[in-house]
Amino acid sequence: MQLQLPARQAGCSTRRRGHVTRSCGLNPKQRQLVKASPIQRVVVRVATATAEQVELKPAGSFDFNLYMVDRAKMVNKALDEAVPQKYPDTLYESMRYSLLAGGKRVRPALCLAACELVGGDVTAALPAACAMEMVHTMSLIHDDLPSMDNDDFRRGRPTNHKVYGEDIAILSGDALLTFAFEHIARATKGVSADRVLRVIIELGRASGAEGLVAGQVVDIQSENKSVGLDVLKYIHIHKTAALLEASVVCGAIAGGADEATIEKLRKYSRNIGLAFQVIDDILDVTQTTEQLGKTAAKDLAVNKTTYPKLLGLEKSKEVADQLILEAIQQLDGFDAAKAAPLVALAKYIGYRQN
Numbered sequence: 001m002q003l004q005l006p007a008r009q010a011g012c013s014t015r016r017r018g019h020v021t022r023s024c025g026l027n028p029k030q031r032q033l034v035k036a037s038p039i040q041r042v043v044v045r046v047a048t049a050t051a052e053q054v055e056l057k058p059a060g061s062f063d064f065n066l067y068m069v070d071r072a073k074m075v076n077k078a079l080d081e082a083v084p085q086k087y088p089d090t091l092y093e094s095m096r097y098s099l100l101a102g103g104k105r106v107r108p109a110l111c112l113a114a115c116e117l118v119g120g121d122v123t124a125a126l127p128a129a130c131a132m133e134m135v136h137t138m139s140l141i142h143d144d145l146p147s148m149d150n151d152d153f154r155r156g157r158p159t160n161h162k163v164y165g166e167d168i169a170i171l172s173g174d175a176l177l178t179f180a181f182e183h184i185a186r187a188t189k190g191v192s193a194d195r196v197l198r199v200i201i202e203l204g205r206a207s208g209a210e211g212l213v214a215g216q217v218v219d220i221q222s223e224n225k226s227v228g229l230d231v232l233k234y235i236h237i238h239k240t241a242a243l244l245e246a247s248v249v250c251g252a253i254a255g256g257a258d259e260a261t262i263e264k265l266r267k268y269s270r271n272i273g274l275a276f277q278v279i280d281d282i283l284d285v286t287q288t289t290e291q292l293g294k295t296a297a298k299d300l301a302v303n304k305t306t307y308p309k310l311l312g313l314e315k316s317k318e319v320a321d322q323l324i325l326e327a328i329q330q331l332d333g334f335d336a337a338k339a340a341p342l343v344a345l346a347k348y349i350g351y352r353q354n
Helices: 028-035 040-048 065-084 089-099 105-118 122-143 160-164 166-187 193-207 212-221 229-252 259-286 306-311 313-329 336-351
Strands: 003-005 054-056
Touching: 028 040, 065 105, 065 166, 065 336, 089 122, 089 160, 089 166, 105 122, 105 229, 105 259, 122 166, 122 193, 122 212, 122 229, 122 306, 160 166, 160 313, 193 212, 193 229, 212 229, 229 259, 229 306, 259 306, 259 313, 259 336, 306 313, 313 336
Parallel strands: none
Antiparallel strands: 003 054
16 A cells, blocks of 8 residues: 655645656755665655655555554553553543543654664563653643643643643653653563663653753743744754654664664654654644644744744745655665655654644
8 A cells, every 4th residue: 555645835846647847955966866775766756746645655565554553552552551540540630631642653653663673573662662652741741831832732632731730730741751761661571771771861861951851941941032043953953853863762772773773763863853843833834723733823922933934934844855855864774664664754754734
């Protein structure tokens, strides 16, 4: 079954009878990549997509939708079992309300795909994958608080503090964050102790003062200020990309990857992580609240600096395209079938609509 991807809405090529008539920001060097490998041929075709839906078959017949549904079921079951309802009732209800609210499960999927790419068993990375979602959920709960982004909706329903109050929302976020590390240490099986420790360190760096928290602080302090591209990039790399990077790297570590492979996947994940937030900036000004499942135009409301604000929509789309292209280049040399999920996830991040 073929993978269908939505294309850019403007500034891209037109396709006629199976061929591309104009590229979307690709220079001659990038076009040359079309000859390099099956993976890179897929990337170039995606980067030159049209306003229509384009059908692609990366690494054979890979069904991305089926893959994501399967991974979401696996992760949701594991999360449900990891955080059961118990006393104190309100705390666990609050934790489960946000943790099991659905969502795309991109971070767990990246973690599991990286583990399998390097030859590991998916069960080895499942605790880490769940931990990524726990930390991500914590960040959403806290980000929505009145003292932060002050949002009323998340994933199509009222935010945690709107249902349980600010006090419980803060504490449930704290509980998810701390339990994430316990869960990795307690639940990971068949992985050496030194690798489990590396996973914990990687996640700790990504979620603390060198990662997510640092990005959030600079983001808050940049509201109603004019900041340049360097500061904006710092915010996005730390606030968003750091956890996506940890998801991929931790999956690779749990799967037994060597150092060279880990670094290639780190570069892949940094690029998709930054692209993820560039696309978020774009969607904030191009999509509705109903389409996003959260309040649209929030960045404009608080006068945040974003990629569209600094570069314009079209240039921002070009930046995202280039980041996705460079990310998938890091997968060249891997078995195409095993790399297919990471290729598709990168393209999904670059072309998502919510």
